[in-house]
Amino acid sequence: MPTTEKTLDEILTLAAIHFKVPREKLSPDDDFFKALGIDSLQTLDLLTKLENHFHVELPDYELQGVSDFRTLADKIQARL
Amino acid sequence: MNTTPVTKRGQTMSYSVHEGVLELALNRAPCNEIGSLSLEDLESFSAALQELEPQLHAVIIHSERKAGFCAGADLRELYDRSQAMEKKAAIRGVRDFLERIHRVLNTIDASALTTIAAVQGVTFGGGLELALACDLIIADKTARFAFPELRLGLIPGFGGIPRLKRDVGNAVVRDLLLTGRSFNVTKAQQIGLASQVVGEGEALRAARATAAQVGKFDRQTSAAAKQFIKPIPNDELKKEIDIFCELFERPAVQAGLKKFVESTNAQPYLP
Numbered sequence: 001m002p003t004t005e006k007t008l009d010e011i012l013t014l015a016a017i018h019f020k021v022p023r024e025k026l027s028p029d030d031d032f033f034k035a036l037g038i039d040s041l042q043t044l045d046l047l048t049k050l051e052n053h054f055h056v057e058l059p060d061y062e063l064q065g066v067s068d069f070r071t072l073a074d075k076i077q078a079r080l
Numbered sequence: 081m082n083t084t085p086v087t088k089r090g091q092t093m094s095y096s097v098h099e100g101v102l103e104l105a106l107n108r109a110p111c112n113e114i115g116s117l118s119l120e121d122l123e124s125f126s127a128a129l130q131e132l133e134p135q136l137h138a139v140i141i142h143s144e145r146k147a148g149f150c151a152g153a154d155l156r157e158l159y160d161r162s163q164a165m166e167k168k169a170a171i172r173g174v175r176d177f178l179e180r181i182h183r184v185l186n187t188i189d190a191s192a193l194t195t196i197a198a199v200q201g202v203t204f205g206g207g208l209e210l211a212l213a214c215d216l217i218i219a220d221k222t223a224r225f226a227f228p229e230l231r232l233g234l235i236p237g238f239g240g241i242p243r244l245k246r247d248v249g250n251a252v253v254r255d256l257l258l259t260g261r262s263f264n265v266t267k268a269q270q271i272g273l274a275s276q277v278v279g280e281g282e283a284l285r286a287a288r289a290t291a292a293q294v295g296k297f298d299r300q301t302s303a304a305a306k307q308f309i310k311p312i313p314n315d316e317l318k319k320e321i322d323i324f325c326e327l328f329e330r331p332a333v334q335a336g337l338k339k340f341v342e343s344t345n346a347q348p349y350l351p
Contacts, residue, residue, distance in 0.1 A: 041110065041111060041147045041148065041151075041201070041202055044201075044202060044224050044262065045201065045222060047224070047262075048221075048222055048223075048224050048264050051264050051266070052221060052264065052266070057263070057264075057267060059259065059261045060261055060262050061259065061260075061261060
């Protein structure tokens with residue numbers, strides 16, 4: 001199983017590529033809505049990308065209130 | 081091979097015929113929310129489907145919006161209209177809307193043609209119900225499905241529960257309905273909802289290839305096979321409208337709709 005740090009790094013890289021944001025501009029504690037400039041439909045797109053990448057199922061109610069990459073990584077790590 | 085040049089462009093969608101296939105392209109920003117204009121266009125499409133049926137072998141329903149296939153009912157319009165009229169008139173209006181869209185979806189569901197939903201992105205609520213009326217769902221990897229209606233104090237109203245129950249196990253129906261959660265194509269294929277999963281942006285191409293394949297078979301045989309294997313759950317569909325209208329009367333629903341339309345939260349709406 002990958003470490004939380006590796007999971008976090010993969011999330012940041014995936015988000016940077018998909019939403020065309022320079023990787024170096026994203027930090028673990030960033031609010032990803034602001035950092036990526038995404039709306040609710042794009043958030044669902046990100047959720048799908050993460051599920052496909054990590055081969056996990058993330059019920060969206062578990063992500064309620066989650067807005068930073070680090071907490072998102074913790075949620076994914078718990079399902080790996 | 082039929083090449084009848086039929087094309088009609090409505091305000092929220094358009095349809096055309098190519099080589100025996102009637103293609104309906106949804107196109108209303110942001111994500112094909114179904115309101116009164118969409119319903120009029122769907123009724124026009126439904127009439128064309130019945131008229132052209134003898135010349136065709138398949139129907140494809142797809143979206144021209146990158147965000148998704150369809151995000152469901154236009155909740156903003158539903159809220160605004162229900163606020164602008166007396167409660168009884170609002171409920172009558174909702175029932176009339178539901179009965180009209182049920183007629184459209186029942187026509188698609190019972191059509192003698194092979195019907196295919198080519199979906200991507202958000203396929204929620206009424207969008208999933210539209211897809212479920214089709215014989216096959218072909219989804220690309222971005223597709224996401226949900227019945228979020230319980231978040232608003234409602235149940236799906238466009239025939240979603242009886243049609244989902246027809247296609248997948250009841251435990252899955254309860255999970256999706258009672259949690260309101262969304263799920264991806266991997267799950268959709270596992271539970272038997274999506275018949276094909278394709279790469280991003282490939283759903284329409286795959287649907288056209290599938291339509292060409294079904295066109296090789298005798299239409300009468302295909303229609304008989306479909307009628308045998310895909311019964312229309314008429315009693316449950318009628319019951320669903322009654323339950324929806326009963327629930328719609330409650331103040332909690334108006335509060336839920338108000339919260340939804342006034343929300344500026346970037347996250348998907350959750351209570």
